[in-house]
Amino acid sequence: MIQRSKIIAVFAIIMLCVLSANVMAQTETPSPESNVSAATQGQFGTEVDDFIGLTSWMGVLGDAKWFGYTGYGLNGFQLGFARNVGSVYLGIFYGGQIVNWTTGGTKESVEVTYDSTPASSLFGQATEKKTTTAYKEDELLTDNDVDVLIGFGGIGQGLSVRLGFYESLTTQKNPRDDIRPGNIDETVTETYGTSTTQYQNKLESYSFQKGYLIPNINVGIKLGLGNLTVKPYLKAAIGINQDNQEGIFKSYTQIAGTTSGTATTNLSGYKNNYVNPFFTLGADVDFSEHVGAGISYQIGFDIYKNDYDVFGISGTAKGTVGYGDNSSGIGSGSRSERVDTLTSWQQIDVADLTLTEQSAVKNKINPSIWYSNSLGDLQFSAQFEIPVQINTSGVETWNETTTITKSGPQVTDKDNERIITAVNKAPVSTVETTKFILEPAILLGGTYPLIKDRLSINAGIGITLPQYTGTTTVTKPGEFTTATTETRDGNGNVITPKTTTVTPAAKTDSVETLKEWAGLDATVSTGFTFNFNSNVAVDVLVSSYTTGYTFYIHQWNVLFTIKK
Secondary structure, X not given: OOOHHHHHHHHHHHHHHXXXXXXXXXXXXXXXXXXXXXXXXXXXXXXXXXXXXXOOHHHOOOOOOEEEEEEEEOOEEEEEEEEEEOOEEEEEEEEEEEEEEEXXXXXXXXXEEEEOOOOOOOOOEEEEEEEEEEEOOOEEEEEXXXXXXXXXXXXXXXXXXXXXXXXXXXXXXOOOHHHOHHHOOEEEEEEOOOOEEEEEEEEEEEEEEEEEEEEEEEEEEEEEEOOEEEEEEEEEEEEEEEEEEEEEEEEEEEEOOEEEEEEEEEEEEEEOOEEEEEEEEEEEEEOOOOEEXXXXXXXXXXXXXXXXXXXXXXXXXXXXXXXXXXXXOOOOEEEEEEOOOOOEEEEEEEEEEEEEEEEEEEEEEEEEEEEEEEEOOEEEEEEEEOOEEEEEEEEEEEEEEEEEEEEEEOOOOHHHOEEEEEEEEEEEEEEEEEEEEEOOEEEEEEEEEEEOOOEEEEEEEEEEOOEEEEEEEEEEEOOEEEEEEEEEOOOOOEEEEEEEEEEEOOXXXXXXXXXXXXXXXXXXXXXXXXXXXOOEEEEEEEEEEEEOOEEEEEEEEEEEEEEO
16 A cells, blocks of 8 residues: 555655646657656556557556556656556546747837927927837647547457547747748838828738647557467548648828828738548567567558638639748738729739649558567667658649739729739649658667666667668649730629630759768667655656767656556
């Protein structure tokens, strides 16, 4: 039986670590991995690794009623619990950070210009005031993973189903620098004496969402076949990815509070939404207590469909939509309204778009083999794996500029209105890429009981052998540019029929082959496990990676486990 004082002390330490730690950006998808596993490069583990493992949950509880753990580190917060509910095993996991909010605001810079001619004032009379507003970062990040495993069977073999949901979403309140027209901050210039105020890039609205949702279902079974233990599994998931940015900015002049001249509204941004279903089929086989092997195959697809509506100019692309034709996909649609005459008006809508049709198929095969044994009290294990990836993708890109010019008398007269629609389509290129990636790696891990049944030291090293990447890229430039125009009146009647001009473009296909070899790389990790007693333990991890001859700490984590 666990002493009451020890339980209180353990949970006091847990709460102190959780409450005093700074909220950090998550660097990896949270997963129920023990620090023993992370420290030994996945070669050894604890109940933390097994309690919602598809083929490892059977021996977690033993004679205990329940198992639980919690912890915090660069991966965020973790919490796990498992118990038997009748004849059914139930394991629940949460990992991540509920919310991370970076608050920002605005910075105003005020510049005043003076007329120095009046002698009665040291500076003279103020003639102009210019206020520049720079928006600061204001970002909200949610990053959470929830998994529930239901197991049937008992110690040794059984069937399990695990349902999971992972989300990571970033939203921003204030516009990023790269979306403002001309990359110019919001500016208001007030000219005294004429009652004139000029607005440049005044923010009307802004939205930014980037992230993904991944619902998934996993099935595993553990079978004893003679001297072999076979553990097949199937995983299915769908990533729902979104990446949207849109800002509307307005530039205009007011005289005595009334808009005068040309008012221009600019829309900037892009849409890059897609879903990627992926499936993994695999199996692990234990040949003996010391030798095992595994193999898995994964296939995934990227499927795009993005609708756009830029000032009424709308359509659909099976790829990315950029409101502009620059390389970053961030350009603009604009609306310019003329209000400087009493007898007529004019409105010009322009959608300057970069459109793509995209598709991708990703294949990955990962065979591995491992060996474990002991030298005295030292337990060690080595694993060799050689993942092979074959990825194909296709991207067809073109620029499309649609200009709609509306004009007419100030008094509504639909018959005399004119609507001229001009559409220019300029195909850029079709790029087909095939990539072959070979990533061999060796994982070494060991654990040593420095104080028997009380303190263990865990360590490991992951060695990434020279990686090979072979890429073949076929580029086919666009062949024809088309320009279409049509004129209608305000009632929709055709005045000038649609005409289309087709201009051939120079066409030179190219094939590029690139072969790359990456050098050796390594991840070194260590930690320790301290057992308060047979049911309560603390598990600590510190991990680093190498760049050249320099080591950098990139992961730390503290976990507490309890079994009762």
